[in-house]
Amino acid sequence: MKTILTAILCSLALSMVAQTSKPVVIAHRGASGYLPEHTLEAKVLAHAMGADFLEQDVVLTKDDVPIVMHDTQLDTISDVAQRFPDRKRANGHYYALDFTLAEIKQLHANERMNPKTGRAVFPNRFPLGRSSFQIPTLEEELQLIQGLNKTCGRVAGIYPEIKQPGWHRKQGHDISRIVLPILRRYGYATKQDPCWIQCFEPDEVKRIRTELGWEGRLLLLLPPGWLTRANMAELAKVADGIGPELSAIVSGTSKADRKVTDFVKEAHAAKLSVHPYTLRADDLPKFADSMDDALEVLFTEAQIDGLFSDFPDMVVKWLSKHGAR
């Protein structure tokens, strides 16, 4: 009897492990393949599409309010050049850090465009200059997600990226020290909470864990072409995951010559989760000839633990079809 009970308990424990290790879908800047990136609308859609985590890129305003926006400059995703033409820096860019929140709230957010040509970066995405969108604050977005978690009965996690903390500090603003207390106030504090913090700067990742005492999950992003395999064991002392670009996982310039690298194996050996960026249906990696093909090689062959995508619905569907949801 005792043996049977032990066997049942063991299999239960195993199935729970399998459950928690299912790959996660991270909506990159929200469902940004369908709506302007980082608008609340793009986050609502990503939530409805069943993404596990919704990404926030976080930068500061002049009055130290964290807002959700990919670049430190406002040029490519808003009408700042029309509204405040005399507020650019000597390099021609308009920085969020030079505008108060009240000023930023006067801007219209738009689909990503090239400010030099005025054309959309992804021509088949949401039309430029249509409808009405704003740049949200981090708190507005957390309230939106938690509200949806309540009304939809499904918890989507958050995945904030601390943008350019070194640059922010040089400008006199300590972004991590401002963002962390907000996350804690909204209930994101431990590794059991549905939250990953991500950052491209290794020193800041270490600082977030040590000096700033963050006890939640933490991921180091690797800039394109930059591999720190030798440092994975070292990284694992402070971080829970690593986020390289897709080409670090699968090399090659066509389906015919692609090869799964040792990256995931080495990260897993160091007990790091691997969440690469960014899979886009309208800008496929060279190693794949379709979204399904890319998903197959990344999840089935390379065994990644999660994926940033502008098209979270396609990733959710593929994983469901393959029994991983």
Ligand code: CA
């Ligand atoms: Ca990001």
